[in-house]
Amino acid sequence: MPSDLTLSLIVFIPLVGAALISALPVRTELHRFRVRTTALFATVIPLAIALFDFLGQVSSPGAGSIPEPSIDAPWLRGAFFQLDYHLGTDGLNLLLLLAVTALFPALVLASWRRRERYRTYFALLLLVEVGLSGTFASQDLGLFILFFAWPIVPLALLIAQDGGRARVASGVRLLVVQGLGVAALVAGTMLLLLGTGNTTLDFATLTTVKSASGSTGLVVEVLFLIAFLARMGAFPLQRWFTDAVSxxxxxxxxxxxxxxxPVGGYGLVRVALAMEPNGALQVTVPLLALALVTLFWGALRARAEQHLRRLAANCLVALGGLLLLGVASFTETSLGGVIYLCFAYLFTAPLLLLAVGAVCDRAGMAQLGPLSGSAAAAPRLRFCFALAVAGLLGVPLLAGFPGLFQVVLSGLDTHRFFTVAALAGILLLTSAFWRMGQRVFANDADNPELTTVGDSHGSEFYSAWVLGTGIVLFGIFAGYFVPYAVQGTSLVSARISAVAPANTAASKS
Amino acid sequence: MSWAFLQDFGPIGVLLLGAATCAALSRLPAGARHPSASRWVALGALLLAFAASIGFWRSSLGPTAPDIEHGSFLIDRFGLYFYVLALAGAGAALFCGADSEAQLDPNRGVYHLLLLMSTAGVLMVASSTDVVTMDSALALALLPLALAQGLRKTDLGSIRAAVRSLSAQAFALVAIASGSAILAGLAGSTGLLRIPVGLHSLDPLVVVGALLVLLGAALPLGLFPFLWWRSSQGQGLPAAPSLAATLLGWLAAAAALLRLLPGMLGAAPASWTMATAVLAAATLLLAPILALRQRRLLGAVLCLLPAQLALGLAGLLESSQAGVASVLYLLLCTVPLGAALLGWLAAAAAQGQGDGVADLRGLWGRSPLMAGGLGLLLCGLAGLPPMAGFFVRLLAASSALQAGMGWLAWAELLSAVLSALVVFRWLLRLLDPRVEGAELALPGLTARLGIVLCGGAVLSFGVLIGPLFAIASRAAFPPLVGP
Incomplete structure (x- = not known):
């Protein structure tokens, strides 16, 4: 029973930080500085541990395919299911865990100039980090569900406390949709156990035993898909996402x-495909169709949108379509691409929203018309926007490229028609990004009442710097990380390949 | 009467002795006794009984459970589990409701006497192996605390509420007694272990008997169709007896249901399983909807707590050791949660703090410690991970699926989402930036200790699910789960 506490520390140090912050006073500026600093330390320490521990793992030969268990202890025995406190890293989750630990210091920095409700805000932020890191670090489906559900209420509270007039409704919508997603995941898991006769929820065991077949497998897969598509904000469950972002x-x-x-994409690979390959094969075509609908829906909505934040949100919805395309290809390359895309989105999507949000916050509005040319005199914001968009669209040498390249390459081999259509969707998405960039971040000589916004500086710029560095570094050194991610998906694709001929034969008979 | 008999009934005897001491204390003139003297006597009795029960439990561990049988009482692991739970629950009620005991002056001693008698009643329900004994013990468990709610004699509203409560408990008793009498009559025996032998065929009267038992138990548990009554019950009643009556009522009803349904009616499952499932589903879905409409936190809490208790009915349906263990684990988690939440509200009410939407708005800004505590307890009520409620919902969903009732599992999961929505709305009110009203001071030392201990249990019982479920599994030893 390995009992390395590294991953437990990475997951739970933010929880300690949240508890500490809740106990700190916030009466004076010094008090508030202490709260911010505590939050920063509580996010930087996991990052330092992750960097120290993980980079060595990536470089070891043949790593990634087999989980490196950090801690595996029995938790619940004697019930209908067994629960283990099992955390570990492999090719599927290591990079995502690293990116999450890097993201949160950037978020604390981006929130540095906050003026009110310090304690609640930073405590909730750290609670969300516990949920995200735990989701990626779990090697047990029960533990995964626990961490998958963990951040929902803190996130809904964060949304409902600050923002636009419809913020409370957005928080409630997130809570209901995500709550139903968790309910679907729980129901799917229980049905999977009933269908297979297993009691263990350990990923390693569930990926080696026979999966549920026939209609049970299909129901389980559909429930899993509902859970993860709800989390991704894919069509038709995208409304909570666009509302929450805007x-x-x-x-x-x-x-x-x-x-x-990233969480939705990871869940699709880790749970929906690996646990229930029979069901996954039965929903291949609907999944591909959903990928295209999500991509085109998001891109077309973004093209038509006049609200800058909503425009950005719809662009991100469209990108979910690419993840679905990669998932539905089922090959080692495409699944590795999905994982790397998820990893890249943890840097690129927040950077895009940082640039867009900075413009809207400073101008005090979000309508595209009045904001025309407003960020033209803000070179740092322009650069951040350009870098984020380039990363999202898979420009070479940036973090988004390897994943997108793998997904498209693999898709052309397995589902040519859908992949070509997806490429057209990417073009449409590019035009939406172009419209946003051209209107807001470029000069507009025709706008006589130009609203100009100040450039990024101080903590906000440092936040952008952290995210931008991730996009560039993980793009340039992709050769070092991609094989690790691909190795991680080898078990999943092998499992699907193993059941594919049997499934085809069964459908023929 | 042998020495062994006295020893085996030590916990119940200690409680009755404590009750007698409280009665004697309450007879003394006000100047000759400390106002809290009877509370400390009651606590001492509960502690002694608790220690004796733990001793019994430890001695019962082994390959075969050495059950102690005296006439129609059986002290087995199942009974001992309830002993520990009821004694801890009564202690929690005593601690958490300490701030509001002043409302009962000069009848505090009588309240403590009735509390101890009621606790002894719960212990006897859990040990009963005979229908007649069980019904008598249920009366002892339910009626004293219903009477205690009328101890604030200067308040006419309180007395009316107490009369209503007493009538309701009497109705519950009549229903359970009639149901169990029908079943005993059909089987030709009042012994719980003999009744299943006589109930081979699916006589329509078996269904009637089972339905009456279920209906009677639904009232103290606050389940459908008594949800509406339960959610408005808190108004006007003195907080301390109300809190104790709620907790001990749950335990008495749960012990009776567990002894009667899977144990006695296990041989005729069709007679009660569907009715139980419908009752559970109706409570699970209606309680959070009713809670959403509440403008007072007490009303919302009194709706959501039964929704959590209704999850236990799914465990009954599974009728296996794991199913009964999940019910026992649920009770273990819900008792401290209820004690802490109702204790918090009682302590706040003792300071004149209302529990309406306007009263609690912005409490986080005014009294962060009190608001933080309440927020955590509400999160426990919604079953947010990693608190015990989350695991309880997982166990209940798995039990429903195991019992072949997928629709009930869906009702449970939907209820969890709705409960989270109710709690989310109250959390938003607590965190509202508009800080209005006076600061809310911390409760008195005794109540604070009780709320903190129960709150700690709410927070930690989820993480400790492994060892706690193992204990619950031992208490749900197969011979108790029916033939």
């Missing part, structure tokens, strides 16, 4: 984006 304060919208696409 109604919440800028750092919170960054957090919403980071907790949606």
């Amino acid at each position: 109604e919440s304060a800028t750092p919170v919208s960054m957090l919403v984006a980071a907790s949606a696409l």
